[in-house]
Amino acid sequence: MPTHRRTFPGDPQELSAARSWTRATLNGHPHSEDAALIVSELGTNALTHTASGEGAGFFHVTLTISELAVTIAVTDSGHTKTIPEVQHPPLNATHGRGLGMVAALAESVTVQGDDSGRTITAELPAQASLRESAPCP
Numbered sequence: 322m323p324t325h326r327r328t329f330p331g332d333p334q335e336l337s338a339a340r341s342w343t344r345a346t347l348n349g350h351p352h353s354e355d356a357a358l359i360v361s362e363l364g365t366n367a368l369t370h371t372a373s374g375e376g377a378g379f380f381h382v383t384l385t386i387s388e389l390a391v392t393i394a395v396t397d398s399g400h401t402k403t404i405p406e407v408q409h410p411p412l413n414a415t416h417g418r419g420l421g422m423v424a425a426l427a428e429s430v431t432v433q434g435d436d437s438g439r440t441i442t443a444e445l446p447a448q449a450s451l452r453e454s455a456p457c458p
Contacts, residue, residue: 322385322386322387323385323386324383324384324385324386325346325383325384325385325386326381326382326383326384327339327342327381327382328379328380328381328382329364329379329380329381329382330378330379331367331368331372331373331374331375331376331377331378331379331380331398332368333365333368333374335364336361336364336365336368339360339361339364339380339382340357340358340360340361341357342382343356343357343360343382343384343393344356344357346384347384347386347391350386350391351447352391352445352447355426355445356384356391356393356445358422358426359393359423359426359427359443359445360382360393360395362420362422362423363393363395363423363441363443364380364382364395366395366397366420366441367380367395367396367397367398368380370397370401371397371398371399371400371401371438371439372397372398372399372400372401373397373398375398375400378398379398380395380396380397380398381394381395381396382394382395383395383396387447388447389446389447390428390444390445390446390447391444391445391447392442392443392444392445393427393442393443393444393445394440394441394442394443395440395441396434396438396439396440397438397439397440398438399434399435399436399437399438399439400436400437401436401439420441423441423443426443426445427443427444427445428444428445428446429442429443429444430442430443430444
């Protein structure tokens, strides 16, 4: 299974670089746009809610590609007491939908770690695009 890793500085402008790197790494894979969105959302959460967005902060992105799935993992720099969770904000809220979007796109989302650093992993099954395009009986 090819695994690709990259560390991005904790600057919001680096989110664009993370999306571009994800698209280039997946190089036309059917899930490249979904994966880029997931990297953007999880990277934004790392910068907003952890030390990743402070001073010399950073976040790590790992992409693992197999015949069965594309697995995206984003690891933050820690130093937060909040646990990432899907929220249900009011319709007029401007924040709080990112992890919900990730959960809607991915087959599974897991959170590992503690306040010294967390990794959120999302899995996009390779077969999803085949099931969606299969003809109905």
